[in-house]
Amino acid sequence: MHYKSLAIEDPSELIFGISPKPVLTRSGMVIGGGTVYPELNFTLPPMKIDAGTMPEVRHNYEQIIAGAMRRAAELDAPGVVIEFETLPPMTEHPAWGLEIAKILLEGMQQEACRSGLKSVLRMTPNDNREFERPPLMRRGRYWEAMLELFESSAAAGAELLSIESVGGKELHDEALVNGDLAGSLFSLCILGERDMRFLWTNLQAIADKHGVKCAGDTACGFGNTAMVLAEQKMIPRVFAAVVRAITAVRSLVAYECGAVGPGKDCGYENPILKAITGYPMAMEGKTSACAHLSPMGNLAAACCDTWSNESVQNIKLLGGMAPTCYMEQLVYDCRLMNIARSHGKESAQQLQRWLVESDAALDPQAFILTPESSVALARVIVNSDSHYHAGVAAARKAVELLREAHSQGKLHIEPKEVAWFDSMQDDLDELPESESEFIGRQLALADRSRFLPQEYELKG
Amino acid sequence: MNEQHPLTQAVVDGRRKEVGALVAQCLEAGESAGSILENRLVPGMMIVGERFKQNEIFVPEMLVAARAMKEALKVLEPLLLVAGVKPEHTAVIGTVEGDLHDIGKNLVAMMWKGANIEVIDLGVNVPAAKFVESVKQHKPQLVGLSALLTTTMPAMRDTVKAIRDEGLSVKIMIGGAPITREFAREIGADGYSPDAGSAVDTAIELLQATA
Numbered sequence: 274m275h276y277k278s279l280a281i282e283d284p285s286e287l288i289f290g291i292s293p294k295p296v297l298t299r300s301g302m303v304i305g306g307g308t309v310y311p312e313l314n315f316t317l318p319p320m321k322i323d324a325g326t327m328p329e330v331r332h333n334y335e336q337i338i339a340g341a342m343r344r345a346a347e348l349d350a351p352g353v354v355i356e357f358e359t360l361p362p363m364t365e366h367p368a369w370g371l372e373i374a375k376i377l378l379e380g381m382q383q384e385a386c387r388s389g390l391k392s393v394l395r396m397t398p399n400d401n402r403e404f405e406r407p408p409l410m411r412r413g414r415y416w417e418a419m420l421e422l423f424e425s426s427a428a429a430g431a432e433l434l435s436i437e438s439v440g441g442k443e444l445h446d447e448a449l450v451n452g453d454l455a456g457s458l459f460s461l462c463i464l465g466e467r468d469m470r471f472l473w474t475n476l477q478a479i480a481d482k483h484g485v486k487c488a489g490d491t492a493c494g495f496g497n498t499a500m501v502l503a504e505q506k507m508i509p510r511v512f513a514a515v516v517r518a519i520t521a522v523r524s525l526v527a528y529e530c531g532a533v534g535p536g537k538d539c540g541y542e543n544p545i546l547k548a549i550t551g552y553p554m555a556m557e558g559k560t561s562a563c564a565h566l567s568p569m570g571n572l573a574a575a576c577c578d579t580w581s582n583e584s585v586q587n588i589k590l591l592g593g594m595a596p597t598c599y600m601e602q603l604v605y606d607c608r609l610m611n612i613a614r615s616h617g618k619e620s621a622q623q624l625q626r627w628l629v630e631s632d633a634a635l636d637p638q639a640f641i642l643t644p645e646s647s648v649a650l651a652r653v654i655v656n657s658d659s660h661y662h663a664g665v666a667a668a669r670k671a672v673e674l675l676r677e678a679h680s681q682g683k684l685h686i687e688p689k690e691v692a693w694f695d696s697m698q699d700d701l702d703e704l705p706e707s708e709s710e711f712i713g714r715q716l717a718l719a720d721r722s723r724f725l726p727q728e729y730e731l732k733g
Numbered sequence: 734m735n736e737q738h739p740l741t742q743a744v745v746d747g748r749r750k751e752v753g754a755l756v757a758q759c760l761e762a763g764e765s766a767g768s769i770l771e772n773r774l775v776p777g778m779m780i781v782g783e784r785f786k787q788n789e790i791f792v793p794e795m796l797v798a799a800r801a802m803k804e805a806l807k808v809l810e811p812l813l814l815v816a817g818v819k820p821e822h823t824a825v826i827g828t829v830e831g832d833l834h835d836i837g838k839n840l841v842a843m844m845w846k847g848a849n850i851e852v853i854d855l856g857v858n859v860p861a862a863k864f865v866e867s868v869k870q871h872k873p874q875l876v877g878l879s880a881l882l883t884t885t886m887p888a889m890r891d892t893v894k895a896i897r898d899e900g901l902s903v904k905i906m907i908g909g910a911p912i913t914r915e916f917a918r919e920i921g922a923d924g925y926s927p928d929a930g931s932a933v934d935t936a937i938e939l940l941q942a943t944a
Binding site: 318502509 | 836887911
């Protein structure tokens with residue numbers, strides 16, 4: 274493993290607003306330097322995106338950025354991160370994505386001139402590679418268009434590069450609905466690790482060329498899919514929590530390739546990554562219920578450096594347009610954390626404990642991401658000698674932490690979920706020690722119509 | 734709890750390795766393949782579907798049962814073919830154009846199969862024209878459309894319109910995170926299901942209405 278020790282050993286230091294390696298933006302924001310910043314993300318209302326509707330698309334984004342930036346300035350936000358997570362047609366046609374990125378940058382610049390509000394744009398082209406089935410991960414028009422959008426938006430001034438990459442997802446969905454831990458490990462720590470390394474090496478080259486930063490990835494399509502399926506009672510919460518622990522191994526690869534944070538908001542595994550890397554992290558929780566539900570609305574804020582709403586449609590609410598309303602909510606959430614910090618370390622740690630304790634005992638996903646659990650998981654990951662072994666070690670540790678917390682009465686787990694501890698442990702015990710043996714076993718089981726082994730440097 | 738036929742119970746429990754022998758026993762006892770399917774296997778999957786709907790079990794447990802049923806069907810299918818027994822209903826399902834999400838769609842397809850509906854799964858990112866072509870080819874009684882993005886909801890509207898414009902007589906039901914009953918009504922769909930668990934009930938209601 275690239276990281277062999279932890280940047281943060283003490284769980285009480287795994288806290289909001291402070292990171293050992295802060296990120297300085299061109300506008301002078303220091304993310305992880307003592308201030309938590311709001312990070313706003315938004316999407317279009319129900320509408321088609323094509324050449325004919327682009328004027329309306331442009332109008333939506335002009336409206337979003339003007340309203341949200343004005344409100345942030347009115348509320349004296351210390352600075353804001355704006356995330357532009359594109360929609361598939363905007364990555365497929367990079368000129369459209371670039372046009373919107375420029376609209377946002379212009380809106381941010383206008384507010385900077387008007388009020389002095391600092392801001393930075395996180396550019397998150399969506400990963401269209403899976404439009405091809407089975408996906409071509411390293412070539413083809415979707416790959417080319419995605420890189421073109423990264424490159425052109427970095428040249429235009431988007432300073433933070435992120436993505437919700439999909440390498441390995443073509444097998445992971447199946448693993449989730451089957452409760453298949455080995456399948457999850459194969460997707461995340463074998464396929465995912467290889468794709469992440471290829472993808473982020475390319476993104477780092479773009480970042481270096483344009484003097485911008487690779488911020489980080491997220492295992493959203495893996496860990497959040499599991500979390501939401503568990504919320505919908507489709508899969509056990511304990512299983513989703515163990516999958517979350519494994520996702521950290523996949524997301525870590527971006528940092529191994531040069532990313533410096535802030536990690537992407539929907540990476541709920543980010544506390545583990547912050548403990549390992551020391552880089553600042555975006556997080557989302559209660560203020561992202563507009564996008565999806567989660568069992569850790571408060572706890573997620575415990576170690577955030579930017580605080581996000583995940584995504585909200587540009588629709589009218591009673592208070593105003595939704596992105597403007599959500600900017601306000603984020604600013605107030607951040608104010609509370611920043612005022613706690615201004616009262617000193619003890620106050621900040623008190624708030625951190627309250628954020629953690631309000632959620633941790635009620636759900637395994639929350640419990641697995643407490644500062645204590647995160648540091649424990651981070652430790653077994655850096656002590657491993659490969660990503661496969663790190664994934665297995667994280668899963669084992671997660672089962673151990675959850676089982677122990679349940680037996681000590683520290684964590685509520687529904688009776689019908691308890692039997693899953695034994696079945697997950699059995700699955701882990703049956704895994705081969707040798708990575709090549711594991712790969713051979715999983716390749717024999719994998720549905721070849723869904724993925725191309727050669728796209729992951731594997732021999733079919 | 735009512736005592737079930739051993740084959741039904743084996744499906745419910747997901748005892749895949751045992752169902753082949755139990756099917757053979759039923760056949761030896763003189764039961765027809767059609768009867769075994771209708772009276773032993775489908776009831777098993779209906780029990781499992783109901784348990785899932787009541788939050789008593791999870792999807793992985795339901796899939797274990799589905800695999801047991803599949804194993805039984807391997808034995809029965811040649812006999813059903815000879816006897817000319819076909820599922821009473823056929824459905825076409827897919828995620829609409831521009832949308833790649835398929836977990837919800839796959840679960841609905843699996844549950845429909847469990848209810849003995851023949852399912853033609855068109856996959857994800859399916860253009861309206863492909864749905865139309867498939868309806869013409871397979872002549873289903875039901876079409877299921879899935880979408881997870883707000884920006885692909887218009888593709889759902891286009892698909893419903895394309896099917897209607899062709900004058901094809903088929904019930905259409907829709908679902909997905911941003912979808913509402915109101916939207917279903919607005920675009921002229923016949924039914925809406927808020928989750929995979931209730932998709933079987935909605936489908937059966939629609940199919941019974943067509944009978």
